[in-house]
Every structure is written in C-alpha cells, then in structure tokens.
Amino acid sequence: MADLSTRYMGLKLKSPIIVASSDFTKSTGQIEKCRDYGAGAVVLKSIFQEEFTAESIRTELESGYPQYAESFDYVEQMIAHRGQEAYLELIREAKKRVDIPVIASINAYSSKGWAEYARHVEEAGADALELNTALLPASPYETSEEIEKRYVDIIKTVKKEVSLPVAMKIGPYFTSVFRIADRMYASGADALVLFNRFYQFDFDIDKISLTYGGFLSTPSEMSNTLRWMALLYGVADGDLAAATGIHSSEGVVKQLLAGATTVQVCSALYKNGLDHLKKMNEGLSDWMDKHGFTSVDAFRGRLSKEKAHYPDEIERLQFMKALLAEGERKGR
Ligand SMILES: Cc1cc2nc3c(=O)[nH]c(=O)nc-3n(C[C@H](O)[C@H](O)[C@H](O)COP(=O)(O)O)c2cc1C
Known part of the structure; x- marks a missing residue:
C-alpha cells in the first residue's frame, strides 16, 4: 500500500477518506467497522440543535394536552x-474503542441556546467538531449579509467555547463561495466541508403530497464540489474536505487532485456496504503507485x-464559451 496518511485540522489520519456523518457513525459497533475497513476518521451522526430544547417534543405534547402546557418545561429539559x-x-465510548480521530457533529441553525454544549463535546474527548449548518434562506426580508452573519455568529460563538478544531459543513447556495469561505476561516473555522447535500424536495402526484426523493447521491453530483475545490485550493485559509457524490477511488483521486485535504463518503457506503471503504483505499493506493506518487x-x-x-477554464460556466475555446484550440 502507498502511504495514504494525511493531516486534517492538525489531526493525523491514516487515509484521507473519512466516513461522513450518517447512520454508519451513530454506534460504537459501526464506528469500529469503519476503522476496520480503513476509514481515516469518522464524523459522528449529528446531534441536532432541536434536541437541545426538545422543541419538537414540546410542541407535540402541547397540542395533545394543552391543559398541562405549563408543566412541560421540566419534561422538555429532561428529554x-x-x-x-x-x-x-x-463520544467517550468511541474514543475508548478506536484509534482513529472521532469528529463530533452538531447540526445548528443559530448560535443561541447550545454553544456551551460544544465544551462538553470537547471534554468528552472528541478530536474535532463539525458544524452542520443547514440554513434555508426562505425569507424575502432577510438580506444576504444577514444570512452570512448567522454562519459567522455560529462559528465565532463555538470557537469562544472550545479549543478543539472546528469544521463548518455548508451547502453550495452562496452568491460568493469565496466570500463565505473567507469569512468562515477569519471567524475561526479550521476547515470547510464542501458541500452538504440537502434532502431532495419533491411531490408525490398520486397522493398529492410532499415527499422526499433521491435519498442517496449519485457520482454525477460530485462536479460542483470538484470545481470549488479546484478554485479554493491555495487560496483558502484552512483545510478543505470534499463531500457529496464521491463514490469510488476515482472520485477520491479527482478531489485530491483538485486540492481537497480529505474526502467524505456516505451514499457509496449505503449502496455498496462498508467494505467499499477498503476498495476505495486500495484504488487510491494503486493509482498512486501507477503514477509514482x-x-x-x-x-x-x-x-x-x-x-x-x-x-480560466475552471471558471467556465457557459456551454458556448467552452465550444468557442475548443474551436480556437483546434484553429477554427
Ligand atoms: C441516511 C443519512 C443520514 C445522514 N445524517 C447526517 C447527519 O446527521 N449530519 C450531517 O451533517 N449529514 C448527514 N448526512 C449527510 C452526509 O453526511 C453527506 O454529507 C451527504 O450524504 C453527501 O455525501 P454523499 O454523496 O457521499 O452521500 C446524512 C446522509 C444520509 C444519507
């Protein structure tokens, strides 16, 4: 095997391939399997901000038993x-059982009400923390600046609480990925995870109701991440983890060539089983040997x-431009 070791947020990894936050990382048994199949690190299944207030449970109780609403504070806190x-x-158990870095994950939409929990995560022994920040800018009254500020507030608030490395996992929908990346690193982020993949919104036209489609990604979804890795490498003020649509060792090689520090995989493991990790590491190693790296x-x-x-071609978005460039190159 070629030497696949790499550093991510100051942590030493045996492989750049990380198991993304998912059901594969929600129990110690599964985490041990990730380690056995060669994961460089694991990102634990997220704890959600809602779980800090148990808001959803409270709402459910209140709608069923409105007469007892006042007594739900205690139940809410207990849950x-x-x-x-x-x-x-x-976190504690995972740290006892595996020697690979364990990255905790918190799904947050604001900086309020939970930040001190990040300190408990650190005390429990997590090697790093990933903040899954999925904000849908659905209000016509919130400006881009205000939305960006919410991301900035989250990372700043958490960095005040902890000294462990923190990664921000963000979606692709920013007018300027460069600007938000700059602001995240300047606010203390040690890495960016590009990009989060949101639930695919869809309708069921037979039931005339809302549904969700495309639970798992496909390899064709990797292209946007690849572009931004290639644009941000060398400019970004911290590490870059590639995510979404990486299903094979070829995908891993491409993301590393673009500049990713590490790659995260999830759907490929749901489709092929956890032992697919081993094949991805072997494929990466074979490619490195073949090319003398x-x-x-x-x-x-x-x-x-x-x-x-x-x-310039990395920035090319339009089909016409690409065609003209191809024509010029062929001397037409
Ligand atoms: C079943 C499932 C559960 C997931 N749970 C989480 C989660 O708790 N937190 C998180 O940040 N991402 C979660 N994700 C998103 C993955 O970590 C990953 O970012 C996304 O699936 C894109 O990567 P992929 O194309 O390799 O699947 C989940 C994805 C799946 C399919």
Whole structure:
C-alpha cells in the first residue's frame, strides 16, 4: 500500500477518506467497522440543535394536552438532557474503542441556546467538531449579509467555547463561495466541508403530497464540489474536505487532485456496504503507485486553479464559451 496518511485540522489520519456523518457513525459497533475497513476518521451522526430544547417534543405534547402546557418545561429539559448525555457517552465510548480521530457533529441553525454544549463535546474527548449548518434562506426580508452573519455568529460563538478544531459543513447556495469561505476561516473555522447535500424536495402526484426523493447521491453530483475545490485550493485559509457524490477511488483521486485535504463518503457506503471503504483505499493506493506518487501531498492540488495550465477554464460556466475555446484550440 502507498502511504495514504494525511493531516486534517492538525489531526493525523491514516487515509484521507473519512466516513461522513450518517447512520454508519451513530454506534460504537459501526464506528469500529469503519476503522476496520480503513476509514481515516469518522464524523459522528449529528446531534441536532432541536434536541437541545426538545422543541419538537414540546410542541407535540402541547397540542395533545394543552391543559398541562405549563408543566412541560421540566419534561422538555429532561428529554433534552437525556439526548445530550447519550451523545457525550457515544463520544467517550468511541474514543475508548478506536484509534482513529472521532469528529463530533452538531447540526445548528443559530448560535443561541447550545454553544456551551460544544465544551462538553470537547471534554468528552472528541478530536474535532463539525458544524452542520443547514440554513434555508426562505425569507424575502432577510438580506444576504444577514444570512452570512448567522454562519459567522455560529462559528465565532463555538470557537469562544472550545479549543478543539472546528469544521463548518455548508451547502453550495452562496452568491460568493469565496466570500463565505473567507469569512468562515477569519471567524475561526479550521476547515470547510464542501458541500452538504440537502434532502431532495419533491411531490408525490398520486397522493398529492410532499415527499422526499433521491435519498442517496449519485457520482454525477460530485462536479460542483470538484470545481470549488479546484478554485479554493491555495487560496483558502484552512483545510478543505470534499463531500457529496464521491463514490469510488476515482472520485477520491479527482478531489485530491483538485486540492481537497480529505474526502467524505456516505451514499457509496449505503449502496455498496462498508467494505467499499477498503476498495476505495486500495484504488487510491494503486493509482498512486501507477503514477509514482509516494505521498498524498505529492499530488494534492495538481489540477487546482493555482497549479493548472488553463485556469480560466475552471471558471467556465457557459456551454458556448467552452465550444468557442475548443474551436480556437483546434484553429477554427
Ligand atoms: C441516511 C443519512 C443520514 C445522514 N445524517 C447526517 C447527519 O446527521 N449530519 C450531517 O451533517 N449529514 C448527514 N448526512 C449527510 C452526509 O453526511 C453527506 O454529507 C451527504 O450524504 C453527501 O455525501 P454523499 O454523496 O457521499 O452521500 C446524512 C446522509 C444520509 C444519507
């Protein structure tokens, strides 16, 4: 095997392939399997901000038993506390059982009400924290600046509480990915995870109701991440983890060539089983041997904007422009 070791947010990983936050990382048994099949690190299944207030449970109780509404404070706190404790216990147990980095994950939509929990996550022994920040800018009254500020507030508030490395997992829907990336790193983020994949919104036209489609990603969804890795490598002020649509060792190689520090995989493991991790590591190692690379650093970012021969083409969005460029190259 070639040497696949790499550093991510200051942590030493045996492989750049990380198991993304998912059901594969919600129990110690599964986490041990991830380690056995060669995961460089695991991102635990997220604890959700709602679980800090158990808001949803309260709403349910209140609608069923409105006459007791005032007494639900205690129930709400008790349920929330139990969920938080169980998550800390998962971190402690995982740290006892595996020697790969364990990255905790909190799904947050605001900076209020839960930030001190990040300190408990650190005390429980997590090696790093990933903040899954999924904000849908659905209000016509909230400006882009206000939305960006919410992300900034989240990372700043958490960084005040902890000294462990923190990654921000963000979606692709920003007018300027560069600007938000800059602001995230300046606010203390040690890495960005690009990109989160949101539930696919859909309608069931027989039941005339809302449904969700495309539970798992496909390899064709990797392209947007690849573009932004290639654009941000060398410019970003921290590490970059590639996510969404990485299903094979070829996908891993491409993301590393674009400049990713690490890659996260999830859907590919649901489709092929956890042992697919082993194949991905072997495929990466074979490719490195074939091309004479003895370390991941030796080729990381080779096809990034910073190092590529045709940097303008990375920014090309329009089909016409690409056609004209192809014509020019062929001398037409
Ligand atoms: C069943 C399932 C559960 C997931 N749970 C979480 C989660 O708790 N927190 C999170 O940040 N992402 C979660 N994700 C998103 C994945 O971590 C990943 O970012 C996304 O699936 C895109 O990567 P992929 O194309 O390799 O699947 C989940 C995805 C799936 C399919």
